[in-house]
Amino acid sequence: MAIGSRAVSYANPACVKSVVVRSQSVPQWRALSSQSIAHQQQQKNLTKTKKQKSSKCSNHSSTAAAQIHLLLSQFRQASATPLHRLRQLADAMTAEMHSGLMSEGGSEQLKMLPTYVENLPHGDEEGLFYAVDLGGTNFRVLRVQLGGKEKRIVKQEYQEVAIPPELMQGTSKELFDFIAKKLASFVAREGEGFEAHSGHVRELGFAFSFPVLQTSVKSGILVHWTKGFKISDAIGKDIVAAFEEAIGRKGDHIRVAALVNDTVGTLAGGRYWNEDTMLSVILGTGTNACYIEQVDAVPKWRGAPPKSGEVIINMEWGNFRSPYLPRTFADEEVDIDSVNPGDQWFEKMISGMYLGEIVRCVLAKFAQEAALFGGPIISPKLLEPFSLGTPYVSKIHSDESADLTEVARILKDVFEIRRTTFQERKIVHDICDIIAERGARLAAAGIVGILNKIGRDHGPTATNGSYLSSRRSKTVVAMDGGLYEHYTQYQVYMRAAIDEMLSETAAQSVVIELSKDGSGIGTALLAASHSQYHTF
Ligand code: BGC
Numbered sequence: 001m002a003i004g005s006r007a008v009s010y011a012n013p014a015c016v017k018s019v020v021v022r023s024q025s026v027p028q029w030r031a032l033s034s035q036s037i038a039h040q041q042q043q044k045n046l047t048k049t050k051k052q053k054s055s056k057c058s059n060h061s062s063t064a065a066a067q068i069h070l071l072l073s074q075f076r077q078a079s080a081t082p083l084h085r086l087r088q089l090a091d092a093m094t095a096e097m098h099s100g101l102m103s104e105g106g107s108e109q110l111k112m113l114p115t116y117v118e119n120l121p122h123g124d125e126e127g128l129f130y131a132v133d134l135g136g137t138n139f140r141v142l143r144v145q146l147g148g149k150e151k152r153i154v155k156q157e158y159q160e161v162a163i164p165p166e167l168m169q170g171t172s173k174e175l176f177d178f179i180a181k182k183l184a185s186f187v188a189r190e191g192e193g194f195e196a197h198s199g200h201v202r203e204l205g206f207a208f209s210f211p212v213l214q215t216s217v218k219s220g221i222l223v224h225w226t227k228g229f230k231i232s233d234a235i236g237k238d239i240v241a242a243f244e245e246a247i248g249r250k251g252d253h254i255r256v257a258a259l260v261n262d263t264v265g266t267l268a269g270g271r272y273w274n275e276d277t278m279l280s281v282i283l284g285t286g287t288n289a290c291y292i293e294q295v296d297a298v299p300k301w302r303g304a305p306p307k308s309g310e311v312i313i314n315m316e317w318g319n320f321r322s323p324y325l326p327r328t329f330a331d332e333e334v335d336i337d338s339v340n341p342g343d344q345w346f347e348k349m350i351s352g353m354y355l356g357e358i359v360r361c362v363l364a365k366f367a368q369e370a371a372l373f374g375g376p377i378i379s380p381k382l383l384e385p386f387s388l389g390t391p392y393v394s395k396i397h398s399d400e401s402a403d404l405t406e407v408a409r410i411l412k413d414v415f416e417i418r419r420t421t422f423q424e425r426k427i428v429h430d431i432c433d434i435i436a437e438r439g440a441r442l443a444a445a446g447i448v449g450i451l452n453k454i455g456r457d458h459g460p461t462a463t464n465g466s467y468l469s470s471r472r473s474k475t476v477v478a479m480d481g482g483l484y485e486h487y488t489q490y491q492v493y494m495r496a497a498i499d500e501m502l503s504e505t506a507a508q509s510v511v512i513e514l515s516k517d518g519s520g521i522g523t524a525l526l527a528a529s530h531s532q533y534h535t536f
Pocket of ligand 1: 286
């Protein structure tokens with residue numbers, strides 16, 4: 001019997017696991033024949049080669065693991081948002097707001113669009129009003145019966161409709177005809193509990209959540225599309241005219257009383273319940289913010305100043321850009337492959353449309369460069385753009401099971417990666433954490449930038465005139481959007497970053513109020529407060 005060891009090799013020759021079977025021991029002193037010496041030598045060599053192979057293999061896997069950890073720590077570093085960085089970003093946001101308010105088209109980054117919304121709802125609005133909320137992959141139609149100060153919102157109903165993807169890149173007629181058709185059938189189902197004023201044409205608020213240069217409260221020109229929409233013939237056109245023509249083609253009698261951005265709808269919805277609401281933020285498919293500004297602080301304002309002395313500014317903050325933004329290779333990839341390369345950097349780093357795609361790009365790089373998930377063959381699904389939606393990122397992130405079973409399930413269902421090690425799942429979890437935390441902290445920096453601009457970043461004890469003159473102890477941020485609503489850890493990170501950036505008193509004075517579907521209701525409320533029959 002051969003002296004030494006025998007290695008049993010498994011299917012993958014490049015990664016042989018050695019099982020050593022010891023032969024019976026041979027007395028050292030036994031005389032050996034030259035044949036047996038040669039045989040021994042041969043066996044020794046064989047063993048050596050197999051040992052080398054096996055150690056090469058474990059070297060290989062430990063090299064791959066080391067490589068993955070290196071990539072991960074580089075990525076973590078590149079995505080970092082330490083406090084000083086957040087402060088720089090908040091200051092840069094404030095500075096951009098100032099320059100965006102100076103000239104007609106805004107700054108190169110922030111359009112800072114005045115909205116012409118003069119009457120924020122107060123609670124005394126009455127009657128039946130509709131809203132259409134278009135801004136993502138779904139749109140909503142809703143109706144609200146308002147009962148004045150006492151009864152407030154008596155009844156509401158809505159319907160959510162998915163927009164067929166081909167309509168997002170077709171013609172404006174196709175898109176508006178589709179919306180008008182859905183609106184018509186919704187209006188036709190108006191039933192008990194809803195009562196239109198006899199002799200009044202039905203009125204609706206239109207939340208159109210893209211950058212629009214408003215020319216009045218019910219007209220505005222589309223500047224460009226975002227969030228995957230690309231309907232070239234709509235750019236430069238009056239959105240309300242296009243929509244009302246489509247409504248007319250359906251033969252319906254309903255008029256647009258107010259054209260607003262979803263942030264403005266959310267602000268109005270927030271104000272309806274809480275007068276301390278000064279700004280609103282959307283963190284959904286896309287992202288944006290609007291706030292109440294003193295008209296004197298808007299050099300580009302034309303015409304008579306509003307009676308209130310205040311204007312609502314739609315910032316279009318999704319296009320914010322700054323050298324302080326911690327951009328990584330993944331952000332560049334996402335941007336280059338988008339329908340609007342070079343635009344909306346901030347949005348592409350923090351909003352729901354893109355977080356999943358950023359995670360996917362990072363995983364694909366780790367798989368390609370460091371054999372994450374075993375390699376060398378990479379699942380085609382992992383290379384498919386937008387195969388990982390942000391809701392999955394949130395689910396991965398919230399997996400607290402000991403062996404990350406939910407992460408394993410998602411990797412299997414979404415990317416068809418059937419077997420993963422715990423280490424790999426942990427890395428996927430960490431990547432989601434890094435990307436979500438960065439997004440949430442950047443959103444927080446944006447909010448602090450606005451607080452800074454309106455003098456509400458120091459809390460009620462500040463000597464800043466505008467804060468004290470308003471005699472308010474709270475600043476409410478009305479928040480809407482599925483990303484914020486459903487991604488709890490994102491909320492936690494965002495709040496923590498706001499608290500980190502502000503003094504304790506200031507932080508306590510800032511209240512974030514989630515107004516679920518605030519934009520839809522708020523838009524209907526704005527139709528009421530801008531109604532042609534408005535008498536209150
Ligand atoms: C649009 C904004 C909108 C935001 C949130 C962005 O892509 O440009 O107008 O408010 O998404 O829906």
